[in-house]
Amino acid sequence: MKKFVNEVDSMLREALSGLIEAHPQLLRVEFEPTFVARREGGANKVALISGGGSGHEPLHAGFVGRGMLDAACPGQVFTSPTPDQMLAAAAAVDTGRGVLFIVKNYAGDGMNFQMAAEMLETGNATVLVNDDVAVENSTHTTGRRGVAGTLVVEKMVGALAEQGATLAECKALGDRVNAATASMGVAFTSCTVPAAGRPTFDIGPDEIEIGVGIHGEPGRRRAAHMPADEIVRTLLDAILGDLKPQAGRQLLLHVNGFGGTPLMELYLLHHAAGRRLKAEGLAPVRSLVGNYTTSLEMAGASLTVTLLDDELLALWDAPVHTAALRW
Amino acid sequence: MKKFVNEVDSMLREALSGLIEAHPQLLRVEFEPTFVARREGGANKVALISGGGSGHEPLHAGFVGRGMLDAACPGQVFTSPTPDQMLAAAAAVDTGRGVLFIVKNYAGDGMNFQMAAEMLETGNATVLVNDDVAVENSTHTTGRRGVAGTLVVEKMVGALAEQGATLAECKALGDRVNAATASMGVAFTSCTVPAAGRPTFDIGPDEIEIGVGIHGEPGRRRAAHMPADEIVRTLLDAILGDLKPQAGRQLLLHVNGFGGTPLMELYLLHHAAGRRLKAEGLAPVRSLVGNYTTSLEMAGASLTVTLLDDELLALWDAPVHTAALRW
Known part of the structure; x- marks a missing residue:
């Protein structure tokens, strides 16, 4: 295996450090637990949080910023992030208008984001993205998989949230974009x-x-x-x-x-x-x-x-x- | 060879068509001979033209636009463009302030851009980029090769040209950035x-x-x-x-x-x-x-x-x- 790597175990941390150092005005990172957030948070807006296994970059951390996501929770490569990451991200970016999770439909991601949603004490909702028409069920998925259409959901809901829409409006739009x-x-x-x-x-x-x-x-x-x-x-x-x-x-x-x-x-x-x-x-x-x-x-x-x-x-x-x- | 291709001979033309169709407000393309230019040319500025073999995308056509290049001349994959492309591009984007060619140092590119420079009747100059410190001479090169530093030259000279600098000032800056x-x-x-x-x-x-x-x-x-x-x-x-x-x-x-x-x-x-x-x-x-x-x-x-x-x-x-x- 020829990759740019020092130790496999530290790869994600080193890569996220490099991301933040390349975009110091735009992004910040926390490591315990791990999430990436906007350096300057949006004020009085629904907080949009996504995440998933790493290895799909720039998805999702590359889409954190004005007009798109407020935070992203990266798991290890092709491995779901854990609820503690999502809760820490929510605590960091929630402005009191509620939290919308945007989740690609995989078993691990669905379960972990659902657990976070249940534990979160602030108002929240989840958009499950399942745009992949290739197969109905798959190795890690019941139902259709969430793939590149996630970017489109994140972009459009991100724009709506930036305009001050409510959590219910953002959730409804996310479902509508996913269906389209x-x-x-x-x-x-x-x-x-x-x-x-x-x-x-x-x-x-x-x-x-x-x-x-x-x-x-x-x-x-x-x-x-x-x-x-x-x-x-x-x-x-x-x-x-x-x-x-x-x-x-x-x-x-x-x-x-x-x-x-x-x-x-x-x-x-x-x-x-x-x-x-x-x-x-x-x-x-x-x-x-x-x-x-x-x-x-x-x-x-x-x-x-x-x-x-x-x-x-x-x-x-x-x-x-x-x-x-x-x- | 597994690539997204219909016929190898039409690959460049199809790819450039796709580029233009994806960026219709920004770019236009001509095919006989082939060059990519800004849809809305800069007024009263030195025209910056680069080019080289294809296969290095987004270099150079992806850097055509406000604050960077006025036109790019793509050759076939890893093959220099020809002087007729450079002359046609120059005719399309020259505003009377002169033309600066930014050229990566390879034998074919150097020869063809030099030929165009000699045939061009408007004032022109050339910045030869040779940022690769790996080897002094190489397969296709006498002297050092021009590689990723070309982007830096194109970005900085592009900004200077946009500010209304003269051809001599743009040429001097390009040489200075290359040396740095x-x-x-x-x-x-x-x-x-x-x-x-x-x-x-x-x-x-x-x-x-x-x-x-x-x-x-x-x-x-x-x-x-x-x-x-x-x-x-x-x-x-x-x-x-x-x-x-x-x-x-x-x-x-x-x-x-x-x-x-x-x-x-x-x-x-x-x-x-x-x-x-x-x-x-x-x-x-x-x-x-x-x-x-x-x-x-x-x-x-x-x-x-x-x-x-x-x-x-x-x-x-x-x-x-x-x-x-x-x-």
Whole structure:
């Protein structure tokens, strides 16, 4: 295993230290227990907290800042954070308007965030993100997995919270964005979890995993490698089959790299997906292309589509200032 | 070779189409010959043009926009663009204040940009970037290679040009930033150039290439894999040995991923490098961490240090609005 690492056990702490040192005006970190929070907290707003296993950077700590999250709780690589982290984060960023947890649908995350929600004495609610249309149940999940659509939920709810919306309004919007969002991905290679030291799964030199999860969980099927346009067709067939958008509908198209695929290929995918969406009579009016919800160094990518309306478009366009997303 | 590609020959065109479609307000592209330019050109300013082989994205097209480049000329993967691209880009973005070419020091790029400079009838100058301290001559280079420090030159000169500086002032600043900047990288894996279809070089499962170039050119030596702190020490010894900063000097520290290394490891490197610089009595006051000057999907990273003064600090902090860099 060739990685930039000193000791596997100290990797997360060293990486979070580096994140904070690179963004000293924006972020602060606590280690006992571990969470990342906005250096300057929002005043009189619903506090948005997310978290999950590490190894998906910049998700979630890279999305902490004005217009998005107030705090993020990182677990060890591909391991859920614990309730004490979520409670400490909530105590740090709660302004009295309540706490909204945004949680990707995995068994460990769901259980730990639920435990924190029950223990938390302040008003709180949870948005469970399950945008991955690939499979109904999976290795670590009952129901659909939460993947790159989480970014879209965090961005739009983040904008609404910044405007002073109530906890109930933020919760309702999060559920609405999640319902309007669908994703599916494909992997070319496995990643290697540092503590395991070997690839999570084996895959042949000409095989691809269609519908892969962001921890390398199996998807729908193994297939022979195929041209980019055919991969895009396969992914969008599943996504549009789920969302069933009406003709002319405005969309956000998010092309997400898993970590090991060059940006040139991600932009090529964006071109292919945009062409296909337009051919279906749809209107991809907003785009995000890059490595945002990664699986360490896995080669591959996912497509995410969110159906827009005037409110969601305005929330997407609202200013955001985080380490990884800024406009 | 598993990549997102339809036909190798159309890959660059499809990727550039995707880039423009993802950033329609910011960028435009021409294909005959190929260049990317600001959608809304700067008025009455020196035109800054860079370019080089593709496969290093987001360099250079991702740095086109307000406060940085006016145009970028992408060649095929790891292949220099041609003078007709540079001349067409110059014609498109020249405002009458002259054209500054910012060129990474490789034989092909140097020759083609020089040819364009000689043919161009408007006033022009060239900044040759050669920040890589690893080796004096290399596979495609006489003298030192230009690598991730190019971003720093483009950012600082871009800010100066935006303020209305003259061509001579922009040229002088570019040379000054280049002289104040040093970089060195390390590779864990090779990348695969699409047209070649196989890895550029072989490397063992426990070997690393110290001082690698951004096309996979050999560096100083092969070594056994080592802890992150030891890699950082090796790279910074070479960088500081070149720059010879005085104690207390303010620095910009840029940790650049080559494309296949997770962000978590890049932030870990940033922490290690910052610690080492502070231990040397230096002051790393600005940071940039991410995949900016890539080598397709190569795993590995480079460190870049720029010695700052008040002017360079202000130029670094000046607003920038491009696809890949924004503040």
